[in-house]
Amino acid sequence: QVELVESGGGLVEAGGSLRLSCVVSGYGFSSYNMAWFRQAPGKEREFVAAISWTSDTKNYGASVRGRFAIFRDNAKNTVDLQMDSLRPDDTASYYCAGEHYALPRATPSPSNYRYWGQGTRVTVSS
Numbered sequence: 001q002v003e004l005v006e007s008g009g010g011l012v013e014a015g016g017s018l019r020l021s022c023v024v025s026g027y028g029f030s031s032y033n034m035a036w037f038r039q040a041p042g043k044e045r046e047f048v049a050a051i052s053w054t055s056d057t058k059n060y061g062a063s064v065r066g067r068f069a070i071f072r073d074n075a076k077n078t079v080d081l082q083m084d085s086l087r088p089d090d091t092a093s094y095y096c097a098g099e100h101y102a103l104p105r106a107t108p109s110p111s112n113y114r115y116w117g118q119g120t121r122v123t124v125s126s
Helices: none
Strands: 003-007 010-013 017-024 033-041 046-051 058-060 068-073 077-083 091-100 120-125
Touching: 003 091, 010 033, 017 033, 017 091, 017 120, 033 077, 046 068, 046 077, 058 068
Parallel strands: 010 120
Antiparallel strands: 003 017, 017 077, 033 046, 033 091, 046 058, 068 077, 091 120
């Protein structure tokens, strides 16, 4: 049984920062490629960032590149998303996702991820 639990969401002013964290329980985290997605009300789910299980491959969505950074700690079974220079259009629920795959990769396709958390809400005020 693999469980993903996000934390760190909240209300922040535009220009501020937040750090989201996802804790993964279950066996084999070190071989899971991980990602963050987000979904705003009335909008489709959007790829935010991904990191391979080796940590040497990272991928970012165009709207967050240069402002967000993804990290993982295989010893702690965590994957974090550091979000800087936040904008009101970053407001969304943020979801952690994981795939157990033979090769390290940072794919932006949500269909590749089997495991999902319940999400944490981020609100950026103008």
